[in-house]
Amino acid sequence: MPELPEVETVRRSLEGLVGRRVVRAEVRSPVLVRYPALAEFLTRVSGRTFTALDRRAKYLLLKLDSGDDLMVHLKMTGRLLQQAPLDPVEPHTHIILHLDDGSELRFADTRKFGGFYLIGQDREGAPPGFRRLGPEPLSEEFTPAYLRQVLGKRKGRIKSLLLNQDIIAGLGNIYADEALFRARIHPGREAASLTPAEIHHMHEVVNQVILESLALGGTSFSSYVDGKGNKGHNVENLRVYGREGQPCVECGDPIARIVIGGRSAHFCPRCQPGRTSRRRNRAVGSAAKSKRAQRRDE
DNA sequence: AAGAAGTCCTGGGCGC
DNA sequence: TGCGCCCAGGACTTCT
Known part of the structure; x- marks a missing residue:
């Protein structure tokens, strides 16, 4: 991707x-x-x-x-x-x-x-x-103050807002999940609930995950190659994306996956604790599947 | 206005 | 073995 x-x-x-x-x-x-x-x-x-x-x-x-x-x-x-x-x-x-x-x-x-x-x-x-398009990571306009201003009053979940190109241009599902893990923020958190310190940290790790991936030529998760056909090497650097069920690199607990805004969100429930309201964070698995089956039958 | 859901597309994976 | 359903997700449109 x-x-x-x-x-x-x-x-x-x-x-x-x-x-x-x-x-x-x-x-x-x-x-x-x-x-x-x-x-x-x-x-x-x-x-x-x-x-x-x-x-x-x-x-x-x-x-x-x-x-x-x-x-x-x-x-x-x-x-x-x-x-x-x-x-x-x-x-x-x-x-x-x-x-x-x-x-x-x-x-x-x-x-x-x-x-x-x-x-x-x-x-x-x-x-x-x-x-x-909003400012890009690593750009001059992308500052902690900007993030505070743009996230401060939003009721949406932080994961969805990180994917919103109007807010930060260039992030996708992989780097949004990776940044949230490094910032120790649960993907389902309401953006407005983030403290100034958390937003500051968020800003730092967004830049960090982008910079690291650039140095490794990007993440070849499925089909991505550069213009010469070479794969990127950032997959080895991923800590949560695509690692559902595998041990967290920090605490060893299994990485979880939930759906937020119709997109999968990978995170460590122990390292990224949140007010995990079951109502908002729909678990992926049998419950979601039976819900789909129910819709089909109707 | 903002958030959520539906849509496009198709190869690969999985269940039966 | 093979059929058919489900899933991945960037960014758009539509609904609430």
């Missing part, structure tokens, strides 16, 4: 694209060209040269000499790879940009959640959330 560190790693691995010209765009799955319409997309991309590679939150911005940005979101399973024509084309390859040095920039995405947007200076056609 590419989050900020993974997308930044892809960006760095593709910097060789700068100066390359798109000779031809081959779109096998038109739906993945999210904006503009396919014909216009092809016209505006063909013949253009990449001038820089940028990133905003989880969006990759491939800048073109026309002034347009080719915006790519990998979502869950997207991969952007620069490969030689003879390299085997992996399954689920939906878009191929043929470049002037003979190489190909290929976009593959098993679940087709990701996509391309070609955006002009006016930003028309950009996804609605793009304009609302």
Whole structure:
């Protein structure tokens, strides 16, 4: 699941694209060209040269000499790879940009959640959330004071708010869980209940988990690889995500998983104690399954 | 306004 | 062995 560190790693691995010209765009799955319409997309991309590679939150911005940005979101399973024509084309390859040095920039995405947007200076056609993105971890705007201000009165659960891109841009499920573990904060806590000290700690560990993952080339949990096909090594660094039932690295108790806001939240019940109201924290397992079965029967 | 829930998508895992 | 259901989750839309 590419989050900020993974997308930044892809960006760095593709910097060789700068100066390359798109000779031809081959779109096998038109739906993945999210904006503009396919014909216009092809016209505006063909013949253009990449001038820089940028990133905003989880969006990759491939800048073109026309002034347009080719915006790519990998979502869950997207991969952007620069490969030689003879390299085997992996399954689920939906878009191929043929470049002037003979190489190909290929976009593959098993679940087709990701996509391309070609955006002009006016930003028309950009996804609605793009304009609302909040500050990123490691940025100057991301400060303890900012977090206090933005979380101070929110009734939502801290886990959900960490995933809200309007509040912090670039965090996803993995790093939200990892940061909460390090801050020793239960994912189901109401944001407004966090003390100033806890928010300060939260700020510090958010930066920490992102920085550590960047140093390791990101987390290759399922399908993520960088632009050269290399996996990241941050999986070994994960303390709670994907470790349900395994012993906590701090206390040895089993890591638990609950659902918050429709997303799994991994945490250590002993190291991250919370006012675990059973009403709010729906356990994953037989109870949830029987509830689903009940819904089906109705 | 804000929070919660539903939606898209499909390979892999699991139960029967 | 094989069928079919469930699950993963980023960010959107819809409902409350």
